Amino acid sequence: MRQKLMTATAATALLAFAGTAHADGELNIYNWGDYTSPEMIKKFEEAHNVKVTITDYDSNDTALAKVRAGGHGFDIVVPSANYVPIWVKEGLLLEARPDQMENFKNVDPRWVDVPWDPGRHYSVPWQWGVTGIGVNTKVYGADINTSAIFLDPPAELVGKINVAPEMNDVLYATIKYFGGDWCTEDKEMLRKVRDKLVEAKTKWLAMDYSVTDKLPAGDYSAVYYWNGAIMRSRLANPDIKFGYPKEGYPIFMDSVAILKDAKNVENAKLFMNFIMEPENAAMISAFAKYANGIKGSEQFMPEDMKTAPELVVPAEFEKAGEFLESCSPEVVSLYSRIWTDVQK
Amino acid sequence: MTSAAEIVRQAERDDVRSRWLLSAPALLIIFFAAIGPLFVMLAYSFMAKGDYGDVRFGEFSLDGWFSVLFQRDIFDDTIGLADAHLSIFWRSVKLSLITTIVTLALGFPTAYFIATRPPHTREVWVFLVTIPFWTNLLIRTFAMQEVIRNEGILNTVMIRLGLIDQPIQLMYTDAAILFGMVYVYLPLMVLPLYASMEKLDFRLVEAGYDLYATRLRVLWRIIIPLVRPGIVAGSILVFIPSLGAYVIPRVLGGGKSMMLGNLIELQFGAGRNWPLGAAISITLMAMVMVALLVYVRNAARSGAQHG
Numbered sequence: 001m002r003q004k005l006m007t008a009t010a011a012t013a014l015l016a017f018a019g020t021a022h023a024d025g026e027l028n029i030y031n032w033g034d035y036t037s038p039e040m041i042k043k044f045e046e047a048h049n050v051k052v053t054i055t056d057y058d059s060n061d062t063a064l065a066k067v068r069a070g071g072h073g074f075d076i077v078v079p080s081a082n083y084v085p086i087w088v089k090e091g092l093l094l095e096a097r098p099d100q101m102e103n104f105k106n107v108d109p110r111w112v113d114v115p116w117d118p119g120r121h122y123s124v125p126w127q128w129g130v131t132g133i134g135v136n137t138k139v140y141g142a143d144i145n146t147s148a149i150f151l152d153p154p155a156e157l158v159g160k161i162n163v164a165p166e167m168n169d170v171l172y173a174t175i176k177y178f179g180g181d182w183c184t185e186d187k188e189m190l191r192k193v194r195d196k197l198v199e200a201k202t203k204w205l206a207m208d209y210s211v212t213d214k215l216p217a218g219d220y221s222a223v224y225y226w227n228g229a230i231m232r233s234r235l236a237n238p239d240i241k242f243g244y245p246k247e248g249y250p251i252f253m254d255s256v257a258i259l260k261d262a263k264n265v266e267n268a269k270l271f272m273n274f275i276m277e278p279e280n281a282a283m284i285s286a287f288a289k290y291a292n293g294i295k296g297s298e299q300f301m302p303e304d305m306k307t308a309p310e311l312v313v314p315a316e317f318e319k320a321g322e323f324l325e326s327c328s329p330e331v332v333s334l335y336s337r338i339w340t341d342v343q344k
Numbered sequence: 345m346t347s348a349a350e351i352v353r354q355a356e357r358d359d360v361r362s363r364w365l366l367s368a369p370a371l372l373i374i375f376f377a378a379i380g381p382l383f384v385m386l387a388y389s390f391m392a393k394g395d396y397g398d399v400r401f402g403e404f405s406l407d408g409w410f411s412v413l414f415q416r417d418i419f420d421d422t423i424g425l426a427d428a429h430l431s432i433f434w435r436s437v438k439l440s441l442i443t444t445i446v447t448l449a450l451g452f453p454t455a456y457f458i459a460t461r462p463p464h465t466r467e468v469w470v471f472l473v474t475i476p477f478w479t480n481l482l483i484r485t486f487a488m489q490e491v492i493r494n495e496g497i498l499n500t501v502m503i504r505l506g507l508i509d510q511p512i513q514l515m516y517t518d519a520a521i522l523f524g525m526v527y528v529y530l531p532l533m534v535l536p537l538y539a540s541m542e543k544l545d546f547r548l549v550e551a552g553y554d555l556y557a558t559r560l561r562v563l564w565r566i567i568i569p570l571v572r573p574g575i576v577a578g579s580i581l582v583f584i585p586s587l588g589a590y591v592i593p594r595v596l597g598g599g600k601s602m603m604l605g606n607l608i609e610l611q612f613g614a615g616r617n618w619p620l621g622a623a624i625s626i627t628l629m630a631m632v633m634v635a636l637l638v639y640v641r642n643a644a645r646s647g648a649q650h651g
Contacts, residue, residue, distance in 0.1 A: 339615070
């Protein structure tokens with residue numbers, strides 16, 4: 001948190017400083033907290049003479065609820081893959097056609113025909129990563145490439161585990177742990193999932209954010225969390241290792257989209273095109289330590305990111321990763337009841 | 345029939361009217377900012393839930409209220425008590441009651457101490473009690489986290505002193521939530537207690553001693569009955585915000601032990617069940633109203649006794 005607060009303060013100071021010039025316009029970005037490179041924003045402001053304001057959110061649902069309520073004043077939002085179709089279906093996004101923009105040629109073909117936005121008519125890649133295991137190897141030294149680390153924790157880790165408070169990520173790993181499929185409605189399977197989570201939770205310490213601070217400091221000895229945050233933890237404490245749950249782990253990609261009621265559409269389009277430039281995409285990644293979807297950005301990345309075990313998925317675990325599609329409303333309501341049971 | 349009586353009546357009418365006019369801005373704000381939204385909540389609690397949060401307008405449904413206390417089993421559709429909600433209700437009430445008792449135990453001697461200082465120094469002490477209000481609650485909660493976490497000040501000092509060799513796990517326990525709530529709400533207990541004690545006629549206490557009452561007896565039969573309005577006011581002021589606490593259980597409880605505030609937030613966020621969230625909010629308010637009614641009846645009774 002200290003680190004987060006400091007970053008936030010630094011970012012604000014930078015923005016305040018950069019914003020004093022006579023900006024031709026404004027751009028209001030609504031993005032996840034601790035996720036936007038201040039250097040990249042500063043570069044954008046200087047290149048296009050635009051004053052950028054960033055507002056944080058901590059979950060897809062928070063962002064969705066706030067924008068649906070109206071009167072938000074944001075131009076750009078960065079929803080996760082399985083949420084993009086909801087935003088489109090609810091009529092909240094502008095069909096900005098980034099696929100016709102100049103820098104679109106830089107987007108890695110892997111991220112063009114994506115299920116949540118085929119052909120990229122609405123959104124461009126921001127960052128992508130996986131949810132996996134982070135363990136302090138001083139505390140526990142055996143195999144960490146399994147969800148058992150938080151579902152059936154070894155004695156050394158009991159009471160020292162933090163699990164991301166994200167319904168989808170946690171349920172996904174648990175369903176996969178029992179060999180099920182995402183969006184399953186199989187009651188027998190879901191009963192096992194619920195019972196396992198309720199039992200496992202008694203062995204967890206917390207379900208919280210701010211891992212980049214507490215994992216290296218030793219407040220947590222193991223986490224189920226996002227790879228970029230775990231990499232940042234490792235850079236602060238070399239004993240931290242990352243594990244890919246072999247039973248199955250979720251892949252996420254957050255994509256930049258323009259809101260239908262945006263007031264600064266032209267600046268938002270400039271920003272979309274700007275972040276598809278390899279050098280700028282690399283700045284985004286260098287800050288938050290997640291991969292981006294832009295070809296050629298690797299050459300601008302810090303050396304330590306090109307070989308990072310958190311970012312380069314080993315061949316044997318590649319198959320275990322999967323994008324979370326959004327389930328039907330009936331399944332979501334089933335899952336959120338299980339989640340309430342787990343959180344009580 | 346004299347004009348004097350009429351003049352008096354006219355003056356009274358003017359007085360009433362100017363009082364209404366003077367309070368009109370406040371009443372308007374209360375109506376639009378507090379009572380209006382309450383009706384919105386009430387209406388939402390009787391609507392069907394939308395697929396992605398929100399409600400379906402005009403579609404009447406009792407599902408929200410039904411799921412406050414009951415649930416269809418996820419797996420076989422039988423109807424049972426919603427034990428997830430009940431255990432959260434119980435945790436909230438339990439933690440709030442303990443917070444009230446602990447702040448009373450700590451606040452009573454503090455207020456007594458301040459009330460028995462010479463008049464010109466009392467203000468300084470009261471001023472010191474209010475200093476925590478200068479800082480935002482969220483920041484104070486994070487500061488507390490720095491104190492009690494494993495690598496925090498408390499554990500580091502105790503390890504350096506050789507009192508313990510392993511850090512004590514305080515963060516993310518019910519004890520941490522309690523610790524946080526007691527710290528944050530203590531001034532709300534001390535101030536009304538002090539207001540009551542300041543008015544306490546200490547000659548009565550001396551008279552008690554003169555009549556050979558023991559210290560305990562003086563406390564029990566003289567001081568406590570006289571400062572009872574302060575005790576009740578302080579307890580209410582602590583109990584009510586404790587019931588709805590959100591930030592403290594979120595930060596110090598690590599999101600693992602929910603209280604009512606967190607449950608409500610969940611329904612409006614990832615749970616996507618606004619009618620249920622609205623129904624729980626109104627239930628919480630009803631609980632607060634009950635506590636307030638107890639207070640009003642108590643205050644009326646003690647007012648009748650001492651007024």
